[in-house]
Amino acid sequence: MKGNHLFIIxxxxxxxLMFAIECRLPKKFVWAPSFSHYDxxxxxxxVFDSLLSTSLPKGYSLSRKTFYELEQEDTISRRGILVATNNLSLTDVDVEAILKIAKRGNKIMLVSNSFNRNLEDTLDFNSSYSYFSPALLKKYAAASLEKDTLFWIGDSAAYPRQSFYFYPQLCSSYLMPDSLPAKVLAEKGIPSVPIALSYPWGKGEIILVSTPLLFTNYGVLDGKNATYIFRLLSQMGDLPIVRTEGYMKQTAQIQMSPFRYFLSQRPLRWALYLTMFTIILFMVFTARRRQRVIPIIYQPENKSLEFTELIGTLYFQKKDHADLVHKKYIYFAEELRREIQVNIEEVANDEHSFSRIAQKTGMNTEEISELIRSxxxxxxxxxxxxxEQMKYFIDKMNEIIDHI
Incomplete structure (x- = not known):
């Protein structure tokens, strides 16, 4: 197996392995309020939206429109409109649209721990503001301290008076009505202070609730306390309910893309980080200069025979037999000089030279003498x-060389 394949595996x-470990780790909860449909x-x-969409008989839907857009949208059908957020900030146009919608017979439920001055002046009430601290909530819950009591005192004919128990950090805000038309639906503590009010307006109704954190996943999953949420929602009657996110923070209104979902889940987020790190690591290692392809080098062909044939053809065409014998003689004389230290070019030493050649080759001295002198x-x-003479001379010289 190649090294890069082993690296990838x-x-x-x-x-x-990291993905499996992350999946088995305990989930880490984020206690920051978002009220987002996707959170x-x-x-x-x-979970809150999912439960209400399957529980409410007349239907439950989600919108991102403002009250002005909802007021312009439909002037005939009646419905209930729900807004749940931490700090509800309404403009004069929003307040005017709320009053018009309620006057037609619609019911509006505004759930927030604080309301701005223009709405308070219009409905003649005051609201307290309290800052929510997730750290204090976790510390309070860990200490197993006593919870606050919320009393349902709405229409006793439909629902009897009942107590519900919540952590103080979830229901620390309250409302103070200054006018008689306000109907108290729920209150907390001793002495009691209202936390849910109902204002009749025209043919409809405006409901104010100061416990927005209960209108979340935690609220509907908190055991028997979910009954408190449904009692408040029952004030909408048999109307279809629309929850609008038009007054939430912009980041909470953004629909989660698949990539955003990956980042929201801790195991998937770490898997994505590790994948990106691996890709970068792979790019770093593969960015090195690669060795060029080694060319195939074939074994050199032996051209000696071809060269010999070429030279022989040239001599054959020129008919210069004596020159060919001359070159062969030079080679022959060099071989004798190197092998047996005989110089046949020295004519004065012929007798000694011929005798030594004959001694080394075992040939006849006269035959050797006749060849060289001819x-x-x-x-x-x-x-x-x-x-024929050329062949004779060359053959004889080859014979002497072969016998050395």
């Missing part, structure tokens, strides 16, 4: 010879 196994954390509204006129005298 090891990285894949490592990612799967499954305690103070999101994913070749010399051809070499030095420039005589012309026939093909």
């Amino acid at each position: 090891c990285i894949a196994i490592f990612l799967l 499954k954390q305690p103070f999101g509204c994913a 070749v010399r006129p051809v070499i030095y005298g420039g005589c012309t010879i026939s093909v």
Whole structure:
């Protein structure tokens, strides 16, 4: 197996192992309120919206429109409109649209721990503001301290008076009505202070609730306390309910893309980080200069025979047999000089030279003498010879060399 394949397999196994470990780790909750339809954390509204959409008989839907847009949208059908957020900030146009919608017979429920001055002046009430601290909530819950009591005192004919228990950090805000038309639906503590009011307006109704954190996933999953939420929602009667996110923070209104969902889940987020890190690591290692392809080098062909044939053809075409014998003689003389230290070019030493050649080769001295003395006129005298003579001289010189 190649090294890069093994590297990829090891990285894949490592990612799967890390993903499995992250999936088995305990979930870490985020206690920051978002009221988002896509948030499954305690103070999101994913479970809240899902439960209401299957529980309310007349229907439950989600919108991102403002009250002005909702007021312009439909002037005939009646419905209930729900807004749940931490700090509800309404403009004069919003307040005017709320009053018009309620006057037609619609019911509006505004759930917030604080309301701005223009709405308070219009409905003649005051609201207290309290800052929510997730750290204080976790510390209070860990200490197992006593919870606050909320009393349902709405229409006793429909629902009897009942007590509900919540952590103080979830219901610390309250309302103070200054006019008689306000109907108290729920209150908390001793002495009692209202936390839910109902104002009749025209043919409809405006309901104010100061416990927005209960209108979340935590609120509907908090055991028997979910009954409190449904009692408040029952004030909408048999109308279809629309929850608008038009007054939430812009980040909470953004629909979660698949990539955003990956980032919201801790195991998937770490898997994505590790994948990106692996890709960068792979790019760093593969960015090095690669070795160029080594060319195939074939074994050199032996051209000696071809060269010999070429030279032979040239000599054959020129008919210069004496020159060919001359070159062969030079080679022959060099071989004798190197092998047996005999210089046949020294004519004065012929007898000694012929005798030594005969001694080394085992040939007849007269035969050797006759060959060399007959070749010399051809070499030095420039005589012309026939093909047969050329072959004879060359064969004899080859025979002497072979016997050395």
